[in-house]
Amino acid sequence: MKLKQYQVDAFTSLPFTGNPAAVCPMESWPDDRLLQAIAEENNLSETAFFVPAEGGYELRWFTPASEVDLCGHATLASSHIIFDLFDHPDPIINFATRSGNLSVKRRDGLLEMNFPAATPQPHPQFETLTAGLGRQPIEVLCAFDYIAVFEDEAEVRAIDPDFTILSKLDLRGVAITSRGSDTDFVSRFFAPKLAVQEDPVTGSTHCELAPFWLERTGINPLQNT
Incomplete structure (x- = not known):
């Protein structure tokens, strides 16, 4: 199996700053052990994986230790790849995740994430x-x-x-x-x-x-x- 992987510095316009995330597009889901092994080898705070789905994409996030329910910077990084490298035609990307449906909108050259609020x-x-x-x-x-x-x-x-x-x-x-x-x-x-x-x-x-x-x-x- 050959996979493409990208590294994106999120929340910044300068290289070597912000928060780096690995992004790995896939056609279908492999065994979870492979996803965890890739994230462990990357040794970044998050590695994002996505596959095409009806109306958008399924998106998952892994730290070097485990899968997590929600990640902001790796969602932003994935959206950048989809918009800029996959030529996504619509101004909104819809993601199905473990935290429910999330969306990212391109507005005035920036990306705007719509995430669920959790009142502490x-x-x-x-x-x-x-x-x-x-x-x-x-x-x-x-x-x-x-x-x-x-x-x-x-x-x-x-x-x-x-x-x-x-x-x-x-x-x-x-x-x-x-x-x-x-x-x-x-x-x-x-x-x-x-x-x-x-x-x-x-x-x-x-x-x-x-x-x-x-x-x-x-x-x-x-x-x-």
Whole structure:
């Protein structure tokens, strides 16, 4: 079997920045063990695989350790390949995924992703999270990740996690966040359980962070780094 694979730096206009994702187009689904082996060898935070389907494509994402339910930057990377290399004729791409139907629209030379919102709920402080982050957040919430809220951007930047401890979390990972100095909010994301210690840019966490900061600030649209 011969497969083509592309590497795309998402969320950037400059090479060697943003968040790299591998994209592997396929005609049909092979055994899942092959998909996982490819992702493990790529050793990127995500490898995306897609196959043609009625009305669009089926899309799946794998970290070096496992398949995941949702990934933003690898969806963006896949859309770039479909629009620009596959000459997709329509302004919208529809994807069937483990998180339901997702769409990506080309608008004014940019790609706009429509992802499901997940409003985070308050969660008690707990020792594993505090120990893993090396300091106690002012607030903890959860959706499909834990969200640890800190006082300011300097504190978010200074955190040096213990990934061995964070790998014991029962959810996918933890996003740390605060109001930003020059943007509406800042964030970082750690998912060592999925063999991703720190993801450079995590689109899927914004399904949680955007509703949280919209409620807190009333700012729409939000900007973050």
